[in-house]
Amino acid sequence: xxxxxxxxxxxxxxxxxxxxxxxxxxxxxxxxxxxxxxxxxxxxxxxxxxxxxxxxxxxxxxxxxxxxxxxxxxxxxxxxxxxxxxxxxxxxxxxxxxxxxxxxxxxxxxxxxxxxxxxxxxxxxxxxxxxxxxxxxxxxxxxxxxxxxxxxxxxxxxxxxxxxxxxxxxxxxxxxxxxxxxxxxxxxxxxxxxxxxxxxxxxxxxxxxxxxxxxxxxxxxxxxxxxxxxxxxxxxxxxxxxxxxxxxxxxxxxxxxxxxxxxxxxxxxxxxxxxxxxxxxxxxxxxxxxxxxxxxxxxxxxxxxxxxxxx
Numbered sequence: 001x002x003x004x005x006x007x008x009x010x011x012x013x014x015x016x017x018x019x020x021x022x023x024x025x026x027x028x029x030x031x032x033x034x035x036x037x038x039x040x041x042x043x044x045x046x047x048x049x050x051x052x053x054x055x056x057x058x059x060x061x062x063x064x065x066x067x068x069x070x071x072x073x074x075x076x077x078x079x080x081x082x083x084x085x086x087x088x089x090x091x092x093x094x095x096x097x098x099x100x101x102x103x104x105x106x107x108x109x110x111x112x113x114x115x116x117x118x119x120x121x122x123x124x125x126x127x128x129x130x131x132x133x134x135x136x137x138x139x140x141x142x143x144x145x146x147x148x149x150x151x152x153x154x155x156x157x158x159x160x161x162x163x164x165x166x167x168x169x170x171x172x173x174x175x176x177x178x179x180x181x182x183x184x185x186x187x188x189x190x191x192x193x194x195x196x197x198x199x200x201x202x203x204x205x206x207x208x209x210x211x212x213x214x215x216x217x218x219x220x221x222x223x224x225x226x227x228x229x230x231x232x233x234x235x236x237x238x239x240x241x242x243x244x245x246x247x248x249x250x251x252x253x254x255x256x257x258x259x260x261x262x263x264x265x266x267x268x269x270x271x272x273x274x275x276x277x278x279x280x281x282x283x284x285x286x287x288x289x290x291x292x293x294x295x296x297x298x299x300x301x302x303x304x305x306x307x308x309x310x311x
Contacts, residue, residue, distance in 0.1 A: 004032055006034070008056065009054075011060070011147050015166065017220075019037065021233070027215070027216035040147060042116055044075045047074070048081075057196065065197055067119070068083055087267040091191060091192070095173075096162060121277055145159075185261055210302055
């Protein structure tokens, strides 16, 4: 008898390693599921495909959940992916990488910067960085390019001079001679970057899919964060992301396994980090309508039961 299918969509990046590990070690198969993992080219594509009913689990930025839940999603008012957060994933360190000729944030005045979309949480982090250097949004050109691989490639090709990256793309940029002129961790003590989400419809009608993913992901996360597995974890990440050069792997793994810049132990959510995301959306978002309390974007019932039983 064939297994059930769990359709998962995620942004490209090293933070997918717990999911890779769960797949590699048969955690989904043990629970009767095969996984179809798709890497999204942009937050807009992710939202549109989720709204169309094509995905069960969404690995996304917490701000995307807040944005669409508040009628401010980058895909527009007609797209409602109905996101709800199941558990945390990453603190996520966002690095502002620049062309070799750019040595500080103030050098970006009059230049072109690549973003995923102009109304996402990561864009708001960039706006905050620019504001700290006295640069108004009108002083630069923002270009919507897509997810981190596309943005990094666009900067590498010289189409823009800067963008925000996560690992492994930050370390790859440094190896290519590009600069890091700011990091989100320089600005915020906590920032809720990635989360594991589903749709409210799936949670109501097929909760077993969410439960299976939570169980398998937590197993994968525990394995990744176990120092005794570091060599095997590096080999697995390298096999899934061959663009990571071996000399960058140590920096990538160090950032990924640090709770200050990468995966969050036990997939916990960061209260102050979620508040920081909401505060930035209130400051830079496109709507004057109030944003609901953080609790409105969460349903942690399955996670709480499973995580407590796994400790």
